[in-house]
Amino acid sequence: MTLDISYSAEVAAARQFGAPIVALESTIITHGMPYPRNLETARAVEDDIRAAGAVPATIAVLDGRLHAGLDGAQLEALAQRSDAAKLSRADMAVAMARGMTGATTVAATMIAARAAGIQVFATGGIGGVHKGAEDSFDISADLQELAQTAVTVVCAGAKAILDLPKTLEVLETLGVPVIAYGQDALPAFWSRDSGLAAPLRLDSAAEIAAAAQMRALLGVPGGQLVANPVPEADEIPAAEMAPVIAQATEEAAAQGIRAKAVTPFLLGRILELTGGRSLETNIALVRSNARLAAAIAKEFTRLR
Numbered sequence: 153m154t155l156d157i158s159y160s161a162e163v164a165a166a167r168q169f170g171a172p173i174v175a176l177e178s179t180i181i182t183h184g185m186p187y188p189r190n191l192e193t194a195r196a197v198e199d200d201i202r203a204a205g206a207v208p209a210t211i212a213v214l215d216g217r218l219h220a221g222l223d224g225a226q227l228e229a230l231a232q233r234s235d236a237a238k239l240s241r242a243d244m245a246v247a248m249a250r251g252m253t254g255a256t257t258v259a260a261t262m263i264a265a266r267a268a269g270i271q272v273f274a275t276g277g278i279g280g281v282h283k284g285a286e287d288s289f290d291i292s293a294d295l296q297e298l299a300q301t302a303v304t305v306v307c308a309g310a311k312a313i314l315d316l317p318k319t320l321e322v323l324e325t326l327g328v329p330v331i332a333y334g335q336d337a338l339p340a341f342w343s344r345d346s347g348l349a350a351p352l353r354l355d356s357a358a359e360i361a362a363a364a365q366m367r368a369l370l371g372v373p374g375g376q377l378v379a380n381p382v383p384e385a386d387e388i389p390a391a392e393m394a395p396v397i398a399q400a401t402e403e404a405a406a407q408g409i410r411a412k413a414v415t416p417f418l419l420g421r422i423l424e425l426t427g428g429r430s431l432e433t434n435i436a437l438v439r440s441n442a443r444l445a446a447a448i449a450k451e452f453t454r455l456r
Contacts, residue, residue, distance in 0.1 A: 157268055159209075160221025166207040167269070170456070172449035174201050174442065175220070175265035175273040175303070178212040178255035181227075182236040183416045184276065185431065191231035193435050197274070197442045204446035211264045213239060216251035220268040230255065238412050241293045258305065259297035262375065271364070271452045272304045274445035276438045277341040278377065280310040280319030282414065283401060290411070291322065299326035303375040304364050306445040308382050308437040309339040309346060312390070313397055313418045316346050324351065329367070329376040331360065333444065339381040342433045343390040350379060357444065361451035380444050386436035388429060396425045 159167065166173050176197060181190045198208040209221040212230055222230065230236065230253075237254035239247055244260045256264060258278050265273050279292025298305065310319045320338065323330050332338055332350030340346035354360050364376055381387075400421040409417045422430045 155218070155267060157264075158214075158217050158219045159268070160219070160223055162207055163209045163221030163268075170453060172206040172446065172453040173209050173270045174206050174445045174449050175261055175268070175270045176201075176208055176210040176442070177258060177261040177273070177275050178210055178230060179238055179257050180276055180438065181210075181231050182233060182255040183238055184419060185434070187231055189431065189435070191228055193438065194227055194231065196435075197439055200439050200442045201274075201446045204443050204450075206446035206449045208442075209265075209268065209270060211256045211261045213237075213244070213248055213252065213254045213256065215253055216248050218248060218264055218267075220264060220270070241297060258294040258307075259292075262297050262301045262303045262305065265303045266301050270303070272306065272445050272449045274306045274438070274442045276434055276441070277307050277309055277311040278305065279415070280314040280316070281322055283313075283315045284405075285315060285318065288410070290414070295319070295322050295326060295328070297375075298323070298328045298377055299374045301375055302364075302368065302373065304360065304378060304448060305375060306378045306380055306441045306448065308341050308441060309379045310341070311415065311419075312341040312343060312346075312393060313401065313415065313422070316340060316348060320348060320351075323377065326374075327372070328374060329363065331363070331376060331378050333360075333378055333380045335381055337381075339379050340390055341437065342382065342388040342393055342430060344381040344384065344387050345390060347390065354378075357447035357451045360448050361455055364452070365455055378444070378448070380437075380441050382433060382437040383440055386433050388426070388433050396422055396430075399425060
């Protein structure tokens with residue numbers, strides 16, 4: 153048995169001619185935003201990547217088959233599904249073997265990108281160490297995936313609903329390069345400054361691609377995390393978000409929401425509490441990350 157990946161016509165052509173490709177996750181479509189904003193955003197992000205000179209490859213599992221790149225009809229159908237599984241490292245293979253349809257998290261998208269030979273992946277924010285993890289042990293598989301899968305992940309930092317100091321500590325323990333793009337502070341998803349210093353800073357796509365190449369030459373496994381701050385005009389300052397996040401987190405605990413259900417609940421509740429502002433910021437940061445990822449993908453192509 154061999155892994156048979158379905159490539160969209162656009163991605164297949166890019167692979168044939170060595171054009172830069174950027175992987176995109178699909179849980180942001182199925183679990184991160186309501187319809188039709190999810191579809192509008194997915195299309196806008198793909199168009200941003202094309203405008204920047206690269207090819208988008210949205211990753212998903214459709215009826216058990218791994219897809220790298222979705223056509224218009226597939227993207228629209230996925231955006232309207234309410235029963236798509238949320239797939240990570242632990243359950244992706246089972247879902248494929250059973251012929252299920254599922255959207256890929258950061259970890260699953262990294263696995264698929266590596267299998268498809270795609271070196272860079274754009275997302276909104278990664279998962280990490282949840283608040284109260286000292287009791288629940290709730291730590292996202294995204295962190296371990298970054299330690300072992302050689303893909304450069306461009307995000308706006310870890311999701312601000314998480315315990316950011318502990319997330320940063322785990323990434324350090326795992327040996328994951330955490331690189332702030334263009335600033336010294338680690339961004340915090342909706343906010344440009346988490347109050348934490350970034351371990352590393354790079355100021356150009358060329359430097360980021362070169363760092364990944366040098367890591368490969370050293371034989372060091374794993375990828376690197378690029379934390380790209382949300383555009384200043386679109387940010388919600390951390391001080392403003394803190395009480396909103398605290399209220400949503402308290403409500404989740406009171407309702408007994410756990411495991412994979414926590415993040416979608418918190419994002420949905422924060423959307424309500426901010427009157428929709430958090431969604432607009434989310435969209436802005438994802439699009440900004442896509443543009444940076446496209447620039448990095450072009451540098452990887454140049455280095456090859």
